[in-house]
Amino acid sequence: MTHLELSHIRKAFGAAVVVEDFNLAVNQGEFISFLGPSGCGKTTTLRMIAGFELPTAGTITIDGNDLTNTPPNKRNVGMVFQSYALFPNMTVAHNVGYGLKITSKSKAEIMQRVHEMLALIQMEEFAQRYPFQLSGGQQQRVALARALAIRPQLLLLDEPLSALDAKIRLELRHEIRRIQRQLGITTIYVTHDQEEALSLSDRIVVMSKGKIEQVGTPTEIYNAPATEFVARFVGHINLLPVTVLNPTDGVISLGRQTLRAGRFGKLNGRPVQLAVRPEEINLGAKPDTNTLSGEVESVTYLGSIVRIGLRIEHHPLSLDVFNEHTLKLPRIGETHTIHFPVNACWLIEKSD
Amino acid sequence: MGRFSSIRVLLCFAVPPRCKGTVVAMSTSPPPRYRNNAWREHPLWNWVGLVPFFLFIFLFLIIPSLNLFTGAFVTNKGFFTLENLSVFRNPLVLKAYMTSLQVSLLTAVIGGLFGFFVAAAITLGHPPRWMRSLIMTFSGLAANFGGVPLAFAFIATLGRTGFVTALLKEVCFPGPDGTQICPFNPYDHGFSLYSLTGLVLAYTYFQFPLMVLTITPALEGMRKEWREAAANLGASTWQYWRDIALPVLTPSILGASILLFGNAFGAYATAQALTGGSIPLVTIFVGQQIRGDVLGNPHEGYAMAMGMVVVMAITIVAYSMLQRQASRWMKV
């Protein structure tokens, strides 16, 4: 059932159009991520949902109620900021309880709710601390509790983990997902980190230059990126310029070598590229797969995997192999044969 | 490269020519000679470089200040006495203290409020950038523009023949009984620049810019996200100011107020030049006491001066107590 609906949203600051024709229907309890590079309009869209920015055109509805022109303090939408934005003059308990105090709830009720929220984020013993006495991760958890305390219809998170250390980021990521599942609250999560988006979301909205590039589940986004932008932005990918020899069964050529693509949509006659993820490629030859050969240019040790860079028909290509103890690494300058399954690669039109 | 002896560094500052030879000697001679000097590792050794500064401060700040205190408690012959404190029973002296406090509080409050609104206007009001730079530049100027010239400027503007006074004489104002008063001469209606009102007007000229200068950084530190987070939780603008903005600003406002108070309390030149000493301020009294003894007992002057320090000390103690309360939530 549709909970939040954005239709034909457009936002312009003067002559600069920041968001254009943004359409999205979010279901009750869904976890949606807005993913894209900085300046793609994802934060602006989130701020329009929160009410901090007014859309130039379009409507925002929650449960069928038009909220487009409702001021932010009347929307009952919880928001978590990148910079935590805890009120420095209030203790943790007062921060969490502030939204309830505004709605003139009784002291006992506020106290009970604050306890409940602090239990949810497992920080009961920090109730009397001030924000400056907390670490970044703790502050962000309090900010989450504060946003949730008012029982919002919607939870908005604006790059909540960007300011934190890598380890805390991972911890908190799981915590956000756990709490979101537990409360079943509809959530919009803005991030530029594809790993966060992939691991957290029910669906991902990939944006670029103010427009939606693709909406889909993490699997769809990763395995079947619709555009070159999505393919490049999410994960690591090899894109090799190829020539289509036979559009019906997908026979293509890369220089002097002939290959088959597993999937190819409607081709409009524009230059196409063969897309294949590094982890799908293996060393050596195998029958009934695409087989290519090229010179090894680099071998990069990344811990659990080793990334090998080759040059095939003048084009760079990288492949990942698991770092097993039996692994015999190729040397730079050697010529190696590689293979990947036909259905692990697909064609993408080159974007302008 | 050798670790340079601290003493020699000091000598360098005092007698530069001596350095040259030392420097050359130092850079060529091997350093290990110093290695065994354990006394050099003593923590007190670290303070040696501050000796010239402390010597200067001791001579020209500490001794004169101590002199005031001892002077306030001795007789002409140099014996200890509390007699000099009787100066505070003198109604003229008490009046002077009251007037000084009154002027200082008044200009601190008026200048503080005015300055706060101006600072808020140039930070939160998002005016065109040139307006903001202009106000900041003028504030820097006006806060430093006190003393005699300020008095002259106000005399030329609001004095009996001043520019604004002349302008006011051209216009009509509705009188209290509904009739028009033409021409309106403010001096016929109780106003005088050479009075307390005039003094407050003149002091405000440097007080409010000082407030602008001191409070603007604090206002700039107000994060946009606080306002948004508050709005997000349902707070109105007024609730945001009451619950977050003002509490967050309180320590800065307190600090600025004490600055303004002290600034007015110690001001002398403007009052002297504006009123020729006819308004009894403590500073004017102390000034007269330096010129020549007007109270009959020179040590009563010490007592009066010391009284001012005591007032400032009490203000600062009160301030720091309030400050501790207001800034519990701040990192030290």
Next chain:
Amino acid sequence: MKAQQINWWAIFWIVLAALYFLLPMYGTLDFSLRMERNTISLKAYEIVFADPRFWRGFQYSTLMALITIVVSIILFVPTVYWMYLKVPQARPIMEIITILPFVIPTIVYVFGLIRTFSRPPFQLTLHAFTTDMLIVAGYVVISMPFMFRAIDVGMRALDVRTLTEAAQSLGSNWFQVLVYVIVPNLRVAILSGALISFATVMGELILASFLVRPALAPYMALLGLTKAYEPAALAIISYALTWFSLGLLQIVSQGGTTRQLTGR
């Protein structure tokens, strides 16, 4: 990025502030030009500039200001440097000491200073030269809050320890580090402190007046007692002086301000 909408409430306060700044300034300028009846003239300025006492005061105050600045730099730069390098724990006490001249009313300080140094064992007020020494010491103390703070702020922006170690590793001794590395990096800070000190000393009335030295401010005060138009001219001249030193300060310390002022 935000759409520019004019906030009338803000404009109101800004205009009010601008009026408070400009009206007395304009009033004074207007007044100073009206010495001759029914005509605008520079008569008041001519009289002031023809008065040798004005030049004497100007010269004396400028000289004292320059000496004060030099003494302040020689005294404070090495002190602050040493504090950063060796005794950072001295900072709180240094801060309290350097703010004292701001807390103690100048007239009280001068009272103490004069009573201390006008009698044995430290009598300095007998000769003009020693009195000037005393005056410089007083000016250094009075301008200390500005000077110290400026140098302190400048030094804080530098990584003094790393700079020192880098220079030492290249063969400098401490004196060379100070003169060739620290001071050049502090140029802006020192200059801004110096300009505020300059403005302070040029306008300082109390010390010179009670020690009866021919400084600018006592001359002005004296003139104010007997004349009407000349003081206005003098006020404009000191406006210009303050403008000059603090305007210079703005340019030095912010670099871009002048461009912003004229850029839009």
